[in-house]
Amino acid sequence: MRTKAEAERNKEKKKIYKNILIMFGAVGLLFVGLIGYGVYWAFFDMNRLxxxxxxxxxxxxxxxxxxxxxxxxxxxxxxxxxxxxxxxxxxxxxxxxxxxxxxxxxxxxxxxxxxxxxxxxxxxxxxxxxxxxxxx
Incomplete structure (x- = not known):
């Protein structure tokens, strides 16, 4: 049987993993957005003709x-x-x-x-x- 302290540690670990996942997701989304804008700017922006x-x-x-x-x-x-x-x-x-x-x-x-x-x-x-x- 688990003790109350073990349950609290598991809860904290899940919270940390969730925060790390959210942070990596946000950084990944920002990276993809910057790459997408860079491609548009380099190849399709009519102001660069x-x-x-x-x-x-x-x-x-x-x-x-x-x-x-x-x-x-x-x-x-x-x-x-x-x-x-x-x-x-x-x-x-x-x-x-x-x-x-x-x-x-x-x-x-x-x-x-x-x-x-x-x-x-x-x-x-x-x-x-x-x-x-x-x-x-």
Missing amino acids: PTGDYLAEETSPDGNYTLKAYVADGGATTSYTIRGELVFNQKRKKAKNVYWNSKEDNADIKWIDSDTVVISGHSLDVPNDKFDFRNQ
């Missing part, structure tokens, strides 16, 4: 936005890519990348209305939509 050479630009009918297109040459082993940058003309906001497509060396930009632009056949509702060929 190459700048490229200026190609063309079109301003929206109401003058609120300008879409500038740039062509980027990835070198001998990759094809040309087009980067579309949305510039906010009326607001003091930083320009943002809204279009990134590979195997293109020309951009056909047409504004449908004040908030809808078609870039080489891809329709975007600005300022919220983005097109990135890596996510297709």
